[in-house]
Ligand SMILES: Nc1ncnc2c1ncn2[C@@H]1O[C@H](COP(=O)(O)OP(=O)(O)O)[C@@H](O)[C@H]1O
């Protein structure tokens with residue numbers, strides 16, 4: 001700067017200061033909000049997890065004691081691991097059913113099979129419905145006596161299959177998984193369809209000149225080419241499956257009834273942190289420890305998985 | 317061995333008739349070029365032959381075998397697409413092996429074919445690259461290589477040069493001609509560029525508006541075009557059509573006077589004359605149609621004079637480039653050579 005000292009600082013430096021002010025002005029409010037509502041709760045949950053709690057009153061610092069109890073001490077440990085196992089089942093089943101059906105639907109829509117325009121809307125419709133409504137609706141559908149599911153089975157003569165879907169341990173979780181897939185199948189469908197529509201048609205023609213097997217076409221050409229869209233679908237399903245809460249809460253209640261057969265980590269966290277009428281126990285420290293474990297598990301797996309999938313995409 | 321026979325091939329998209337009854341016989345080892353203006357149905361016809369789209373009518377056979385229900389991969393046909401359509405996630409080698417692997421060939425046979433094709437198309441250093449790491453010309457060669465390794469009876473190429481820059485175009489054109497000679501398969505080549513068609517084809521199929529206008533060797537099409545469409549489409553610069561009134565052997569063009577053209581074919585009083593630049597000589601005065609000089613074009617080997625006839629038609633005449641400077645303006649005369657003229661019926665456009 002060679003400006004004389006008695007002229008007020010205009011020029012580039014004054015401009016940069018003004019720009020800096022603007023950037024600060026624009027960045028600070030969202031940062032404050034984010035800190036207040038996202039970072040602070042996460043950090044404090046992390047902190048809570050290291051204290052002993054009596055109801056909502058904080059007592060002494062206990063180190064990793066809460067983590068040890070929730071993971072390895074009865075009666076908590078077996079519930080934790082059982083819930084975790086259910087989350088894994090939910091994730092694996094949805095991976096196959098929800099994403100699988102999503103892909104098949106997307107493929108049919110892409111190939112313009114039967115009434116594609118109608119189905120494009122129909123498939124995505126449940127996604128915009130609230131989970132509360134969906135859960136309530138399907139709870140009615142699954143009603144052992146009046147529900148449409150059993151009524152329909154009877155109507156087509158499959159009386160032997162009539163059963164209390166949500167009321168027995170063998171079918172309750174599967175029923176919930178089915179409802180989740182029904183509600184959410186539109187999302188992978190849409191993402192896959194977008195991926196499919198990006199494939200140049202001459203590429204498919206070129207492949208059809210070399211093979212008449214639809215299976216080869218899908219496995220060797222179509223699937224690799226839509227890999228980029230699978231990343232987001234897989235990761236979001238993973239996160240959703242391990243944070244699964246609303247649907248089991250609405251359809252099976254806080255205890256994961258019947259007999260804990262639909263219990264998942266989200267429900268167990270809620271019960272330990274905030275208690276429930278039946279159990280009456282409430283331990284904020286244990287709840288926080290569980291939340292921290294869930295958060296770390298999801299964050300770490302999702303991060304590494306994303307990195308892995310992205311690397312494969314780059315290979316394309 | 318591959319003889320293709322198309323009889324009354326039709327294609328409709330909804331209510332639009334895109335191909336209106338195509339009859340065509342293509343012999344073994346021919347290099348046939350489909351040429352015609354954009355949108356005339358060349359690609360559509362090629363896709364029907366490939367089996368990528370179903371026909372709406374007619375029969376199509378290869379070596380006598382009806383093809384309607386034979387899937388594209390079983391027709392013994394390989395196709396090179398305008399966009400090359402290489403599989404982006406596969407290396408050059410994988411692009412070339414994908415199809416032959418599915419044909420169930422033994423590994424050493426596949427390897428031998430890859431090496432042969434790679435040598436022919438100079439692809440060896442590129443075999444492990446991905447398509448995105450290749451230039452346009454290299455992608456084109458890979459696309460041809462991928463077709464080659466399948467050893468098809470019939471090659472289809474849809475405007476294979478249109479995505480290449482002008483300098484590369486004539487090289488690749490030459491390579492394709494050489495390739496046809498070496499492998500000796502039947503080749504169908506689609507282009508909208510008549511120069512490409514003339515230089516490559518053993519036979520040209522001129523298409524227009526979903527129908528075949530004429531089939532013939534480049535020479536036949538140039539020398540005896542069946543109608544005014546073929547006459548004006550083939551040859552560069554274009555043939556000019558001009559209306560003339562006949563009395564005996566004398567042909568009068570409105571505003572340009574009459575010229576005697578002995579040996580003209582029989583016709584009514586109204587005739588359409590087809591004038592190629594070669595058929596006209598320019599003289600400052602004397603015999604010929606009166607015209608106004610418009611401009612001249614000097615191209616090194618060639619030179620053309622453009623002039624406007626009395627009825628407003630612009631004609632071009634080839635002149636000796638060395639004497640190009642002689643005519644520079646004003647009134648001139650263009651004299652047609654009777655043996656190099658084309659005569660068409662003004663109503664039907666057919667050759668007389
Ligand atoms: N899938 C299709 N649906 C409707 N019309 C089509 C389709 N494909 C081609 N056409 C029409 O058919 C005509 C011929 O197309 P095409 O064969 O691609 O011409 P070209 O001779 O330029 O290759 C065009 O008018 C085009 O609009």
Ligand SMILES: [Mg+2]
Nearest residue numbers: 358359360475
């Ligand atoms: Mg075309």
